[in-house]
Amino acid sequence: MSLPASIIYHSVIEGLIVMKENKRIEIFDGMRGLAAVVVLIYHVLNWSPVGYAAGKFEFINEGWRWFTQSPLKIVWAGNEAVIVFYLIAGFVIAKPYIDGRSIRFGEFVEKRFTRLVLPYWVILLVTFGLIILFGEMKETVRLSGSFNVKWAAVPEVGRQLLMMHHDLDTSGGAFWSIVLEWWIALFMPFIGVALRKFPTGDVVAASLAVAWVFMNFSGTVGRVAFYFIFFLVGAVLAKHLDEVRAFYRKRKWLLASALILVPFQWIVGPALERRMALLFTCAGLVLVLVGIIESPFWTRIFKSPFLLFLGRISFSLYLTHTTAIVLFVTVLGQAMDPRVALALSPAFAIGVAVVWYRYVEQGILKNISLRNVEVRTQK
Template sequence: MSGSSRLSSLDGLRGAAALIVVVHHCFLVSPAFAAAYYGGETGDSPLRLALIYSPLHLLWGGAEAVVVFFVLSGFVLARGIRSSSFDWFAYFPSRVLRLYVPVAGAVVLGFVLLLVPHAGGPDSPWLQRDASDYDLGSMLQDLTLVGGTSGVVSPLWSLRWEVIFSLLLPVIAYAARVIPAWLFGVLCIVLSAVGAGQESAAMQYLPIFGVGVALEGEWGRIERLIGGLSRWGRTVLWGGMLPLAVVLLSMRWLLPPSLDHSVLVAAAQAPIVLGAALLVVMAAQWAPLSSLLSWRPIGWLGTISFSLYLVHEPFVLLMASATGASRWTLLTAVPLALVAAWLFWRVVERPAHKLSRGVRERAREKKTVMVENPPAVVPERERELIRM
């Protein structure tokens, strides 16, 4: 499989994950489904219970989709470092622009849409949003991200860790080269599980990006191992890996819900992260899944995935208020969010991407000029005269 096809399938995986996050928020409009996260009665409907406490939860598993995002981000950024054109001098300003310009657009859009009256929806704890909560201080908090987010535009919480990881990338990439990549990945999974149990967000989320970095470090070995298998061997491999990844990603909902919360999330975290890593491998290396994720409609989802993730939530809130039921929210908010994301991609994200590339190229050119024409060394006596 060519490198371009592989990247296309990973873009498709990101697009599918973004759509799952949208569906996740539509499901949270229902008090019964929201109870799985916020506490309360989920009811005794067999279908509802299956959608909550079985691998079917992955159809609307927003938290698991974000773990996939984090692994993908670590993998893709680490892959970029290996490019012959990569330059740290250009990386930082371009990366900051690439993230912050769309975030600023999402903050403004969220504020505007929250001004639209949207009371009267289902009695779900997830729907408790008020435009008055989004004051200037909260908006500035969301615009800076690093110190935390307001929670009003909830998808921004993950962008905080995306930004911090992007700034720490040199340190993490260096660690992944000093330590064997497979061992670094294991350590990251363990740290993430410990962080989940101790309710340390930084320890829980940042190592997930490290798993993606470690995965990229072992990518050549993974390709050789898979390439060395017979056709029958690959059939057995993928036939076993697919259900394994599904079970691992679903672990949060397969463990007894009666467990103490900290024990539950700690026990589930390592399997979830490992399942996300396996899913990335399958998306790139398993031809049927790679072809599906490279299919044009899913590829389009991949193109607008960042915009869809950023801007969908206010539309879900509005449709929940307008329709008054989660099933109608799903049918109306998803297409509306897709259209809004496409417009946001054209108006905000794509120009931001072009600006980011332009800054990166100018930074490279400036560094080249500085290297080729270093400043002349001024003798000490002349420096003293200048200071006088």
């Protein structure tokens, strides 16, 4: 017996919609993978004396000036790469609620806790143990100021485990963004529902007004309020992606401006306040994201097996790479020039990330999550 034509038609349409959404998700995975590698490159260069100096606009030659104050900065634009993660997170978290999902906040918090906080706790404890074991040895290896402060003392464990932004630079250069992401993500389901129910302009205006008030606070609160903006932009993009794509199709030339907008704080120089510059960066990254979605060529690139592989391990790579690099340079720096050890460290960091992804992220922590699901099911 053949199926009615209407059922076949709707099945095909639903299948195409699923394929379209999966395509976007894969593109995001590829972008995450590339962003994680950019952060890795940033830390390697920033922990070298010449790269650290360039980050302060002090250049040993014109080559480093061009590598810092031109579109080439995109290759090692660490802070800008973090904004990629935040834009995508805002998009992905808010989208289901924009589409009609009701808020089950307890379940949401549990999933985010398992996905974000538990791995963060594990790498913190591993790092604390390594500081105790190798802290004195680390003091004999000197590179840049940013590298030298790492593992100089055992940080305040309690505050870091409680996701408070305190003394994180001593333990690792990437941990600060995990803390901010945890707190910001808790607001995003409510932003998604608000975007579904109310005009976008009203939601954005109210959100920015509240964020501006809290931006005046110091410490974690002020940083959460500022970086919330990038999650908000991702959520707005999730709601209006079709309109933004239609706008972009008529003005594809705008994509070229991303070469200036993304590394804007570096091209303009220290005269512009950093937070203001990062808003230009955000605009450039939105253009890049939409340009990739609209381009069959770049879609294929970001769906390539290599970038999808990097996307799968991107969180593990981001989470572990600073600890891996410091450990590698500390140990090998006893027998060779620390600068050479630093140059070799990315291969070790990627290897550690692969192992971490397989045995921690997809092993121990995934099993913890599955056991929680089984307990709830039995109850």
